[in-house]
Amino acid sequence: MAHFVYILKSLKDNRFYIGETADLERRIFEHNEGWVKSTRDRRPLVIVYTETLESKSEGKKREKQIKAYKGGEAFKKLISSDSN
Numbered sequence: 001m002a003h004f005v006y007i008l009k010s011l012k013d014n015r016f017y018i019g020e021t022a023d024l025e026r027r028i029f030e031h032n033e034g035w036v037k038s039t040r041d042r043r044p045l046v047i048v049y050t051e052t053l054e055s056k057s058e059g060k061k062r063e064k065q066i067k068a069y070k071g072g073e074a075f076k077k078l079i080s081s082d083s084n
Contacts, residue, residue, distance in 0.1 A: 003056050004022070006018070006020075011043075020056075032044060
């Protein structure tokens with residue numbers, strides 16, 4: 001089953017949230033409805049990057065890798081790429 005790694009940007013504070021899910025549409029809905037504690041006070045959120053992976057373990061590994069990039073040049077390059 002495919003898994004997705006995603007980056008959301010808060011339109012309220014311009015900060016980013018990195019996550020992983022099997023159901024991207026549902027997960028984005030949950031974030032914007034305020035059901036996710038870590039992003040509740042940062043709504044609205046918009047998707048700035050998505051990546052499809054083949055398994056949950058690959059998704060978790062990639063999520064961790066992107067979180068390690070956060071704030072660095074690799075992260076900036078990722079969110080500014082036109083290949084989303």
